Every structure is written in C-alpha cells, then in structure tokens.
Amino acid sequence: MSGLVWFLVTIALALSLAYIRASLPVWTGAFAALIGANWLISGSLPLVATIVFLAVAIPLNVLSLRRAVFSSRLLNWFRSVMPPISQTERVALDAGNTWWDADLFTGQPDWNKLLSYPSPQLTDEEQAFVDGPTEELCKMIDDWQITHELNDLPAPVWDFLRDNRFFGMIIPKEYGGLGFSALAHSSVVMKVASRSPSAGVTVMVPNSLGPGELLLHYGTDKQKDYYLPRLAKGEEIPCFALTGPHAGSDAGAIPDTGIVCKGEHNGKEVLGFRLNWDKRYITLAPVATLLGVAFKAYDPDGLLGDKKSLGITLALIPTDTPGVEIGDRHFPLNASFQNGPTRGKDVFIPMEYLIGDQEYIGEGWRMLMNCLSVGRAISLPALGTGAGKLSSRATGAYARVRKQFKTPIGKFEGVEEGLARIGAYTYRMEAMRRMTAGALDLGEKPSVLSAILKYHCTEGMRQVVGDAMDIHGGKGVMMGPGNYLARTYQSIPISITVEGANILTRSLMIFGQGAIRCHPYLLKEMECVGMEDEEQAVRKFDRALFSHVGFTISNAVRAFVTGLTRGLFIRTPEAGEVSRYYRQFSRMSAAFAFSADVTLLLLGGELKRKEKLSARFGDVLSHLYMGSSMLKQFEDQGRPASDLPMLHWACQESLYIIEDRLNEIFRNFPSPLLGRLVKLVVMPTGRSFRRPSDRLGHEVASLLLTPSAARDRLTRGVWSSKDPEDPVGRVEYAMDRMITAEPLEARLQKGLGVRLSAANLEDTVKRGVAEDVISEQEGAIILEAAKAMAAAIAVDELPAEREPEAHGSSARQGEAAKATG
Template identity: 90%
Template sequence: MSGLVWFLVTIALALTLAYTRSKLPVWTLAFAGLLGVNWLISGSFPLIGTIVFLAVAIPLNVTPLRRNLFSRKLLAWFRSVMPPISQTERVALDAGNTWWDADLFTGKPDWNKLLSYPSPQLSDEEQAFVDGPTEALCKMLDDWEITHEKNDLPAATWDFIREKGFFGMIIPKEYGGHGFSALAHSSVVMKVASRSPSAGVTVMVPNSLGPGELLLHYGTDKQKDYYLPRLAKGEEIPCFALTGPHAGSDAGALPDTGIVCKGEHNGKEVLGFRITWDKRYITLAPVATLLGVAFKAYDPDGLLGDKKSLGITLALIPTDTPGVEIGQRHFPLNASFQNGPTRGKDVFVPMEHLIGGQDFIGEGWRMLMNCLSVGRAISLPALGTGAGKISSRTTGAYARVRKQFKTPIGKFEGVEEAMTRIGGYTYRMEAMRRMTAGALDLGEKPSVLSAILKYHCTEGMRQVVNDAMDIHAGKGVMMGPSNYLARTYQSIPISITVEGANILTRGLMIFGQGAIRCHPYLLKEMECVGMEDEEQAVAKFDRALFSHVGFTISNAVRAFVTGLTRGLFIRSPEAGEVSRYYKQFSRMSSAFAFSADVALLLLGGELKRKEKLSARFGDVLSHLYMGSAMLKQFEDQGRPASDLPLVHWACQDSLHTIEDRLNEIFRNFPSPLLGRLVKWVVMPTGSSYRRPTDKLGHEVASLLLTPSAARDRLTRGVFISNDPADPVGKVEYAMERMLAAEPLEARLQKGLGVRLTPNNLEEHLQRGVEEKVIAEQEAEVIRESAKATAAAIAVDELDPERAPEAHAGKTAKQAAKAS
C-alpha cells in the first residue's frame, strides 16, 4: 500500500479514536496494531513509524516519566497563570452540585439519562393546596387595592396567608409546615404572582433564603423546635438582612461586625456578640418579628481562642431586642410588598441566637451559598414564568377581541411577531422551571443552573411583558383596577435586580462558575495549585491534565465531524419530529466544550475578567440547557402534536442564538487567528441555523388567539378567571362571547348585505330578527359579545382627587400584633 493510503488510514484511525473518546491504552494498542498490519502487508519493517510511535507512546504511558517530562513543568506554568482559589471562591464553588449542566459540558450529553428522570408531578395533597387555598387567596387579591390604596396586603389577606400555612411550605410536617416539594413551592408562588406580584413576593420570601431554610439545614434542635412551628403558623414573620449600602454581591466587603463579649441575657451573664449592622433592601423587614443578620465575627480579646478574625457568621435576632432598629419602608417601584432597611448598634446577641449555635461561627458564607439556590431556582423563575403565562393568556384574548380596520389586531403581522415571542419564551421558561424543580426534588442542588434560571426567567419576563404591553398599547398604560399588566410591568426591574443583579449573573456567574464546576477536569487541576505536598500535587495534576488533553482533542474532533455532517450521524433517543433537535444540541454541546477549553487555555484566570466573553459562553450553556428542558417537557407531556409549533420555534430560536453567540466569541477572541481557527473547527461548513420562519411564528401566535388544549397547557398553573367582573375574566369572557357570536354575525351581514359596526349594531339586529335571518336568542348572543368586548377594551376613569393611602405597612403590623 502507498504511503498516502497509510497516512489516510492513520488519520481515520486517530479521528475514530478521538470521536469515540478512547482511553490512552486503547490508542496505544490501536496504533501498535496498525504498525503490525503495515509490516504484514508490506513485508518490510516500518522503522520510521515505529521510532515515532515509541517516542510518543513511551513517555505518555510510563507514568513517572510522563510526570517528570511534562506534568511537573506544566503545573509550574499553570500556577503562574492561575492564582490560588480564595476562600470566598472556594465556598461558592463548593455550594450545591452539578447536574445536567455537567453533561452539557462534556460535549456528549446522554439524552437517555435525561429522559429517564421522572416527570415532575404534584402530589394529590399539593395539587389540592394549589386548587384550594391558593385559588382562594388569588380570588381575595385586588392588586389595585394593594398597590394604589393600601400599599400593603389587606389585614384579612395576611390572616389568610398565615392561617393556611403559606409561610410554611418548605417546613416539614413534624414542625407544623406543609413539607412541600420544590415543584409545589414553585407552583404556589407562580399562581399567586400571576394575580399580584406583591402577594407573590410576600409568599415566596419566607420560603426562600431566610431564617426558615437556614434553620432547616443548620439550626440546632432547640432552635428548630422553637422557631419552625412558629414560622409555619405565621406567628413569626421572618426576614434576612444581607445586603448593605457598601456591600452587595461582594461578601469580602461586608462591613457589618460582631465582637465576642460577655453580656446579660435573661438575667444571666453569658457569652455572645455585640453586633453592629446597616442593611437595606430587606424584604419583609418592616413587618418582621424575626431578623436574620449576616456579619463578620471578631474575637479581639481571645474569649474563644487564639483566632481574631472568625469569618462571616449568621445570627437570628427577635426584632424587639433592644437596639434593633427597623427603618422606614422602601417602595420598590409600585410593587407594594414590605421592604425596608434595618440597623443595629452594639446589639448584644447571645451565642444561642447564632444560627447553628457556636459551632457555626465563621460558616455563614457557606451556609448562605448552599441556600441561595432556592431563591434563584424556585422563587424568581416561578415569578417570571407566571408573568409569561398570564401575559400569554390575556394578550392572546385581548388581541382576538380588539379590532382595528375591522380585523382582530392579533392578525396583523407586527402584532403576531410579538405574540410569537410571548408564546415561545413562555414555553421555554415553563420547561426550565419544571425540569429544575424536578431536579431539586430528586435531591440535586444545581447552583449553576439556578443562576441560569434566575437570569433567563427574569429576562424572559422582561421581554414577554414588554411585548404584552406593546400589544395592549393604551389599555396597558392607563392605570386603574382593570389594568392587569401594569404592576407586573413595573415590577420587572425588581426581579432583574434581586438575588444577584442580572448583569453580574450573566457576566460572572453562569460561565464563570459553570466552567469550573461543570468541566470534568478544570477544578481538579485548579485544586493542585494550592496543594502543599508537591508530589501529590504533581500526581493529581498529571491525571487531570492528560484526561483533559484527551477530552479536548475528542471534542475538537466531534465538533469538526458533526459540523461537517451537520449532525447527521448523531444518535437521537427518538425518531419523531423533534429528533433533529437532540442531534443539533449534541453538536453544539461539542462545539461549546471545545471552544470553552481553548478560551480557558488561552486566557487562564483572566477569563473571569473578560465578562463579555464569559457572558456569551454563558448564553451558549444556558440555551443548551433550555433546549434540553424543552425536549424533556415535550416528552413528559406525551409529545402532543399541537405543541409542536412551540417546540419548533423555541428550539430553532435557541440554536440560532447559540450559533450567534459562538460567532461573537470567535470574532472577539484575544487572538483573532485562533478565533478563526476554532470557528473553522466547529463550523467547517459555515452557519447552520436560521431564525424561525414567519410561517412558524404565525402558528405559534395563532395558538394564543383561540381556545385549545395547547393554549391551556401553555398557561396552566396561573390564576385564570372567567368572571366578567374580574379584570382578567373580562378578556377571557369577551373572547368566548366573540367566538360564539362571529358565525352569527357573518350570517347576519350576508343575509342583510350590510357590515356591522358598534353604531349600527342594534338597528341591524332588530332588522335581522324581523326578517328571520337570525333568531332573537342569536341576536342576544351578538349583543352579549359586543357588550363583553366593550368591557374588555375599556380603560378606567378615575377621580382626579383620589390619591393613594400611604399606610406604610401599618395594616400588616397590626395584623401581626393581633395574632
């Protein structure tokens, strides 16, 4: 055989081994076998090939030799470009775990594993709570009264929330709570928030980051036995104070301090802390009876030992403790949930009031990091998804009944384009919400995924509600009891800001933490930087490094081959209409994994300061996860054919976004030449994905305009009323009446040879009845449709002398005291 043939065979063998991720011994045996075959066929010993083979195989396979020749020197270089992980970073990286995000980072996601996870479902008890007390609470809520008249929930609403245990959803039954799953927690918050963002926040905060969750995980038995039943019944209203004027996301800059000292508690001298703090933006602070505080602990007099600086510590302080100050209220835009500052100066707190007791001094940052996933993965995604669902429902109905030029505005292509985004983004948010809640209920604590959900569900909320406001136009901007969109619109920046501002979440957290946490080898390599035992460090680094090299080579080959074939030969777990998306998301997973590795190699520790580049990588990882969630949701729901427009649109939009972000990454690589080279590897045939077509967008928008099973699935779980006296019920009722009346109107117009308008309607109805074109009962259906439509598109007219009553939380405080 010719030299060219052997060269091509060698390349083919290498590509096959890399594509299949064969281990080093397999590579060695395979090439040794190839040399043997060459010898047998050619009849001559391949001297040069054998020398090259041995020169490579021996140093790589003889571990001590490999470590001295390569790993020891590379570890020294790695230490020069990668600084040791700080304690704060270490705690953040150790918080939670990885889940499907780690599979996406491998470049070879196992779809069968994902689809084998059980479909998230509410228990009968949980569903009964959603259908019963949660539905009843929603019916009580009048968001105009809450936000315009009282600036607070009414006293009766506070009583109902406490009585039915809304504050105790995450507290186990043995302590008097409901012990609900993450999915149930999310479902309750979503439904309440779809009715009133202020009420949604009020319900979600005690079940999110705060004293309840911290006590569950870290409290002493005595603390749990005393506080958890009181929290479950609403006898205590909790808040947690972390953010201050000079320290937001930077835990190292926390200025609040506690000094170990002796003081008096219950008539006895005990050991404790004198704590000074200044916190703001604390939800429920104005009505709280129990205050959690994060502070830096110091022991200058050595009362606890030789260590002076003890680290971040968490205390639980009754708000009636002398020295505790609850300031005046903040007013977050026009969302009227309770929020305000709290301060304290040298407040004595005994050791028994530290969360977890004295043993947990200095563990506060770890405790917080391990609990933050609830707010990011459950509460805020529920808020955003609820906004998407109610916007989909109301906007579809409104665009159907509101007419311009004698045509429903939902039929105009410009409006249709916005409605398409509303439907597609809502489907995407719901898929993420359900899949992640299901993972939490399986015992996972995916910290990176919680950041993805927080960012993309709140940004999805921003896009969806903005589109809904555009379609509603004047109806959306005129305030009054009938406006069901404006308060949600005004609350958008709040959700964008809390639990880590979205700019930082996208630029620093998603990929910044994701690359380290989810990468199969990077964290292991980084851990070697600070190891004291040099031989152990070299050994560990050697194992991780050469696995990493094989991993990168494999992803490069997989990305190139799947790019060249457009994913044609990738296996899909099913052969239906969505099988191509499994293939394409797998292909983009390989492209992402390889591109990320090249960027990490090129930039090292500097990558976390390249926030624009990091943000784009984060977008790619996020859309890979969103695509996975949508495919699983479609499978879990039994592959309903009527949902296919939503699946196609959202998956195509995500794939286009992934490719667009990768192109931006390659254009902005620090090394333009390397950027072009990586692009050629992962996109050898150029761009593959296009935005969804207008035809597909029309199909998505049409789902929102007409009652259907797909529309009901998309909007399931939010509060929907058909009561024509209810703000949301008006548009739902009007759409039902209009759809019933339209065939009758068509018959009347054809029979009389006229065109109906609001001005001539009654005249032609009477004539139609007289001439027996329609019956009187049918005329009444048309009249009811016209009346319902007029009510649905009407805006409120308010007394100009009427001003908001600034109760500033007095209602809630009175309700709390009364209990």
C-alpha cells in the same frame, strides 16, 4: 499499499478514536496494530513511523516518566498562571452541585439519561392545596387595593396566609409545616404572583433564602424545635438582612461587624457578640418579628481562641431586642410588599442566637451560598414564568377581541411577532422551571443551573411582559382596578435586581462558575495548585491533565465531524420530527466544550476579567439547557402535536443564539488567528441555523388567539377566570362570546348585505331578527359579545381630585366596564 493510503488510514483511525473518546491504552494498541499491519503487508518495518510511535507512546504510557517529563513541569506552569482563589470564591464554587449542566459540558450529553428522570408531578395533597387554599387566596386578592389604596396586603389576606401555612411550605410536617416539594413551592408562588406580584413576593420570601431554610440546614435541634413551628404557623414573620449600602453584589464585603464579648441576657452574664449593622432592601423587614443578620465576626480579646478574624457569621435576632431598629419603608416601584432598612447599634446577642450556635461561627458565607443555590432556582423562576403565562393568556384574548380596521389586532403580522415571542418564551420558561424543580426534588442542588434560571426567567419576563404591554397599548398604560398587566410590568426591575443582579449573573456567574464546576477536569486540576504533598499533587494533576487533553481532542473532532455532517450521524432518542433537535444540541454541546477549553487554556485566570466573552459562553450554556428542558417537557407531556409550533420556534431560536454567540466569541477572541481556527473547527461549513420563520411565528401566535388544549397547557397553573367582573376574566369572557358570535355576525352581514359596526349594530340586529336572517336568541348573542368586547377594551377612569401620591383614593371602572356588572 502506497504511502498516501497509509496516511489516510492513519488519519481516519485517529479521528475515529478521538470521536469515540478512546482511552490512551486503546490509542496505543490501535496504532501499534496499524504499524504491525503495515509491516505484514509491506514486508518491511516502517522505520520512521515506528520511531515516532515509540517516542510518543513510551513517555505517555510509562507513568513515572510521564509525570517527571510532563506533568510536574506543567503543574508548576499552571501554578504560575492560575491566580489564587479567594476563600469567598472557594465557598461559592463549593456551593451546591452539578446536574445536567455537567453533561452539557462534556460535549456528549446522554439524552436517554435525561429522559429517564421522572416527570415532575405534584402529589395529590399538593395539587389540592393549589386548587384549594391557593385558588381561594387568589380570589381574595385585589391588587389595586394592595398597591394603590393600602400599600400592603389587607389584614384578612395576612390572616389567611398564616392560617393556611403559606409561610411554612418548605418546613417539614413534623414541625407543623406543609413539607412541600420544590415543584409545589414553585407552583404556589407562580399562581399567587400571577394574581399580584406583591402577594407573590410576600409568600415566596419566607420560603426562599431566609431564616426558615437556614434553620432547616444548620439550626440546632433547640432552634428548630422552637422556631420552625412558629414560622410555619406565621406566629413569627422572618426576614433576612444581607445587603447594605456598601455591599450589594459583593456580599462578601459587608462592613457589618460583631465583636465577641460578655453581656447580660435574661439576667445573666453570658458570652455573645456586640453587633453593629446597616442594611437596606430587606423584604418583610417592616413587619418582621425575627431578623436574620449576616455580619463579620471578630474576637480581638481572644475569648474564643487565638484567631482574631472569624469570618462571616449568621444570627437570628428577635426584632424587639434592645438596639434593633427597623427603619421606614422602601417602596419598590409600586410593588407594595413590605420592604425596608434595618440597623443595629451595639446590639448584644448571646451565642444561642447564632444560627447553628458557636459551631457555625465563620461559616455564614458557605451557609448562604448553599441555600441560595437552591432558593434562586425556585422563587424568581416561578415569578417570571407566572408573568409569562398571564401575558400569554390575557394578551392572546385581548388581541382576539380588540379590533382595528374591523380585524382582530392579533391577525396583524406585527402583533403576531410579539405574540409568538410571548408564547414560545413562556413555553421555554415553564420547561426550565419544571425540570429544575424536578431535579431539586431528586436531591440535586445545581448552583449553576439556579443562576441560569434566575437570569433567563427574569429576562424572559422582561421580554414577554414588554411585548404584552406593546400589544395592549393604552389599555396596559392606564392604571386602575381593571389593569391586570401594569403592576407586573412595574415589578420587572425588582426581579432583575434581586438575588444576584442580572448583569453580574450573566457576565460572571453562569460561565465563570460553570466552567469550573461543570468541567469534568478543570476543578481537579485547580485543586492540585494548593496541595502540600507534591507527589500526590503531581499524581492527581497527571490524571486530570491527560484526561483533559483527551477530552479536548475528542471534542475538537466531534465538533468538526458533526459540523461537517450537520449532526447527521449523531445517535439520539427516537422522537419523530424533533429528533433533529437532539442531534443539533449535541453538536453544539461539542462545539461549546471545545471552544471553552481553548479559551480557558488561552486566558486562564484572566477569563473572569473578560466579562463579555464569559457572558457569551454563559448564553451558550444557558440555551443548551433551555433546549434540553424543552425536549424533556415535550416528551414528559406525551409529545402533544399541538405544542410543536412553540417547541419548534423556541428550539430554533436557541440554536440560532448559540451559534451567534459562538461566532461573536471567535470574532472577539484575544488571538484573532486562533479565533478563526477554532471557528473553522466548530463551523466548518459556516452558519447552520436561522431564526424561526414568519410562518412558524404565525402558528405560535394563533395558539394564543383561540381556546385550545395547547393554550390551556401553556398557561396551566396561573390565575385564570371567565368572570366578566374580574379584570382577567373580562377578556377571557369576551373572547368566548366573540368566537361564538362571529359565525352569526357573518351570516347577518351576508344576509342583509351590510357591514356591522358599533354605530349600526343594534339596528342591524333588529332588522336581521325581523327578516328571519337570525333568531332573537342569536341576536342576543351578538349583542352580548359586543357588550363583552366593549368591557374588555375599556380603561379605568379615576377621580380628578385624588391625592398627589395616588394612595388612599377611590377608583371606578369606565362606563363600558360597569355595564358588565
């Protein structure tokens, strides 16, 4: 055989071994066999090839030699370029765990494993609570009364929340709580928030990051036995104070202090802390009876030992403790949930007020990070998804009944664009919400995924509610009891801001944390930097390093081959026409993993200062997860064909965004030449994906404009009504009436040779009945539809003499709306 043939065989063998991610012994054996085959066929030993093979194989396979020649030197270099990890960063990295996000980082996700996870489902008890007390609560809620007249929930609503233990959803039944799953917790918050964001926040906060969850994980038995039953029954209203004027996203920089000292408690001198704090933006603070506080603990007199600075510590303090001050209220953008500042001046607390008692002094940051990694994946995604479902249902109905130029506005292509985004983004958010809640209920604590959900569900909320407002126009702008959209629109910046501002979450957390947590080898390599036992450090670094090298080579080959073939030969689950999405997301997973490795090698610790690059990588990882969750949801729901337009639209957009972000990364690479080379590897044939077509957008929009199983499935779980006296029910009722009336109107117009309008409607109906074109009953249907449509598009009229603050004044519906009463 010629030298060219052997060269091509060698290249093919190397690519095959890299593609299947073969181990080093397999590589060594395969190339030894190739050289042997060459020898047997040609009759002479290929000397150069043999020398090269031995020069590479011996140092790589003899571990002691490899560690001495390569690994120990590379570890020293790694230490020189790797910046030290602060204790705060270390705790954040250790919080929670990884789940499917780690699979996506491998470049070779196991889709069968994902699909084997059970479909998240509510238990019969949880479903009964959603259908019973939660539905009843939604019927009690008047958001205009809450936000415009009372600036608070009405007393009967507060009582109902306490009596039905809405504040104890996460508290186990043995402590008097409901003991609900993460999915049930999410489902309740989503439904209540779709009726009133203020009520939704009030329900979600005690069940999210706060005293209840902290006590469950870290409280002493005595603290649990006393506080958890009281929290479950609503006898205690909790809040948690972390953010202050000088510490927001950088919560580790809190200036609030606690000094170990002795003081009096219950008539006895005991050891405790003297606290001083100044906190703001604390939800439920104005009504709280139990205040959680984060502070930095110090022991200047050595009462606990030799250590002077003890670290962030958490305490649980009754708000009637001397020195505790609950300030005046904040008013977050007309969302009237209770929120305000709290301060403390020389407040003495005994050690028993510390969450977990003295054992957890200095562990506060770790406690918070572990709880936040779970809570952030439930409450705010539920809020965003609920807003998407409300927007889908109400905006679809409104666009069906609102006419311009004698045509429903939902039929105009410009409006269709907004409706398509609303439907597809809602489908995507629901898929993420359900799949992640299911992971939490399996015992996972995916901290990176919680950041993905928080960011993309709240940004998704911003997009869909913004589109809904555009489509509603003046109907969405004019405030009043009949406006079901404006308060949700006003609440968007709140969800964008809390539990990690979105700019920070996208630019630092998702990839900055995900690159370390989800990468199969990077964290192991980093752990070697600070190890005191040098021999052990080199041994561990050696294993991680050479596994990492093989991992990177494999992903480079997989990315190139699958890019060249457009993923044609990737093995995926058989899922009909959506199988192609499994292949393309697998292909992009390999492209992402290889690109991320090259970037990490090039930038090292500098990456955290390259926030734009980090944000784009975060977008890629996020859309890989979104695509995964949508494919799983489609499979879990039995592959309903009517959902395909939404799945196609959302998957196609995610793939387009992934490719676009990778392209932007390569274009802005610190080394332009290397950026072009990496792009050539992962996009060897150029760009592959396009945005969803207009035709597909039309199909998605059409789903929202007509009652159907797909529309009901998309919007399941939020408040809905067909009561013409309810703001949301009014547009649903009108859509049903109009759809029933439309064929009758067509017959009437054709039979009489006239075009119906608001001006001639009654006379034309009378004439049609008189001439037997329609029956009297059919005429009544047409008139009722017109009346329902007028009520649905009506806006509220408020008294001109109302107070400047717009609080405490009365309001009335417009004449058309009153006509439906």
